[in-house]
Amino acid sequence: MSFYHEIKKYAHFDFQSFFAGVTTDRVEAALAKEKLSEQDFLALLSPAASGSLEQMAAKAHQLTRQYFGHTIQLFIPLYISNFCANLCVYCGFHRGNAISRKKLSLAEIEVEAKAIAATGMRHLLLLTGEAPGVTPIDYLEDAVWLLKKYFASVSIEIFPLDEDDYHRLRLAGADGLTLYQEVSWLILNIVYSITGT
Ligand code: SF4
Known part of the structure; x- marks a missing residue:
């Protein structure tokens, strides 16, 4: 379900x-x-x-x-793509903005991962815009596998997936999910831990 x-x-x-x-x-x-x-x-x-x-x-x-407990967890965000099909007015990535678009290759992600890991950061949040055609599940799965070589924790903040695809990312090593659903009358900030699922 x-x-x-x-x-x-x-x-x-x-x-x-x-x-x-x-x-x-x-x-x-x-x-x-x-x-x-x-x-x-x-x-x-x-x-x-x-x-x-x-x-x-x-x-x-x-x-x-x-x-x-009394803990603070520091993480660092890494956008691996700024392609997006949506039009959220507050966001610079929305498709109506004529900006340069980039999707990192796996080699480019690894360069970023090495540089971030060298700072001592151990927790990473992987982000994309909402463009499944550009950043399909195979690409995201490969990205998570790669990033897990460098980080103790890799969370994802991407577009909604179905259960099978979440499972694939979990098997690849993702241990956290942030999903924001924002509409004009209601803002739901749904943060699920998928650890152990
Ligand atoms: S879905 Fe995310 S990346 Fe796309 S325009 Fe909205 S806030 Fe920006």
Whole structure:
């Protein structure tokens, strides 16, 4: 089951009615749970949860400390392509901008990897624009294999893939995924750890 299939379940979901039915008790119950369901998370996005922001922040803080401790992880981003089919107005890479476009070859990626690794950085975030025709899964897989020779951790911030392709990148050595989905009425910052999947 991919994320796409999960989100598709909500294509005709009546969010307004759901939110209208959420009470503060429902919000409290969600906040008290160890493990939240999808509808618990939705309850926390409802107007009834607006008075519980401090409580949510405290719980988020406690969970962050629980899972990550007092650590700071430094990583360095490496764009291997600036081709993109999208038109996000805030982004210089959007396809309407007449800029020079470049997709690094594997040899060029290795040159960058060596230079970055020489600085002592051990965690890398590999990025592309959204242009699967230019940076297909085979290319990304090769790039991850290559980068894993130089870095303890390689995360990816690319375009959405299906489950099989995520699995390929996982097998190649990718251990983290950042996926930003931004639309005018809602910004979801979905950060999944794919370690162990
Ligand atoms: S999809 Fe990403 S790279 Fe492409 S225009 Fe939007 S923000 Fe920029």
